[in-house]
Amino acid sequence: MHKNRLLALIFLVFLLAGYYLIKSPVLPDTVNNGYKWEAFDPDLVPRLRSINDVLKYTDSSCAGQSKQSLDYVRFLSRTFSDRFYHGYSHYSFQDNWIAYLSGKIIWSHLSAIVLPDDILKHPQAACSQVSIVLAEALKRIGVPYRKVGLRNHFVLEAYINNKWYLFDANMEPQFPNGRKSLAELKAAHELYEGYKGKLSPIQADYTFSVIKYGKTNETLAPHASIYHRVTAILSFLLPLFLMVYILFTFIYPGKKLTKAADKRSVGKM
Structure with a gap:
């Protein structure tokens, strides 16, 4: 009993120390983040x-437009592009200490955030994370979407007016002949121009050499989402359980010892 209590106390002290000693990332106050071509707007971070x-925010900026229109979704994608600069957002010790330690000890991707609202607590997001928040927004406004996996990149296509359109909220390419599906852009050889200044022709060839389409409206990163939800709950409950356990064993140590002594006495009689 004393050994278990001591271990629980040590672990609890470790967690409390982590909350105060392991600092959370500091939000940026300049635009000098990510790549030079990024249109990151730090003023959007505290607002969104x-x-x-x-x-x-999109509703107020696109007043009168249908949420299922191409213009509305284009502005929504542009908003996410301006809201984030490129870079993985990870859970801090204070946010989810189990995911944080898993990312440090086991695999860094275990702490990479996949829950949309948690991603939006950070100024930076990788291409997969930007696609996750965009997919969640599309789901809420009733626009079908599908993920598109590429080499070292991740984008979405949205189904609007009976047609698929490519949305890369991470790089936000500008296509001179208008937005189309990835297949149409590739067939028309318009990818190079759209990603000019962001991907070289060699990088574009490599990135789009593999194209894997997901199912319509499928949940992105489903297993990681479950892991992060469960660990968030455990990160809160486990310290609480340890405190209750320690308090209980300190308050009622004699009663258990007395009962054990009574049983030995009865056995001798």
Whole structure:
């Protein structure tokens, strides 16, 4: 009993120390983040902290437009492009200490955030994370989407007016002949021009040499999402359980010892 109590106390002290000693990332206050071509707007970071915030912002900017229109979705994608600069966002010790330690000890991707509203607590996001928040926003406004896996890159296609359109909210390419599906852009040899200044022709050839389409409206990163939800709950409950356990064993240590002594006495009689 004393050994278990001591181990619980040591672990609890470790967790408390981590909360105060392991610092959370500092939000940037300049545009000198990510790549030079990024249109990162740091003023959007404190304003858009959830999917609901982004949708309200888009609604106010696209007043009178249908949420299922190409212009609305284009502005939504552009908003995410301006909201983030490129780079993985990870859980801090304070946010989810189990995911944080898993990322440090086991595999860095275990702490890479996949829950949309948690991603929006950070100024940076990788291409997969930007696609996750965009997919969640499209789901809420009723626009079908599908993921498109490439080499070292991740984008989405949205189904609008009975047609698929490519949306790369991470790089936000500018196509001179208008937005189309990835297949149409590739067939028309318009990818190079759209990604000019962001991907060289060699990089574009490599990136789009593999194209894997996902199912319509499928949940992105489903297993990681479950892992992060469960570890978030455990990160809160485990320290609470340890505190209750330690307090209980300190308050009622004699009662258990007395019962054990009574049983030995009865056995001798």
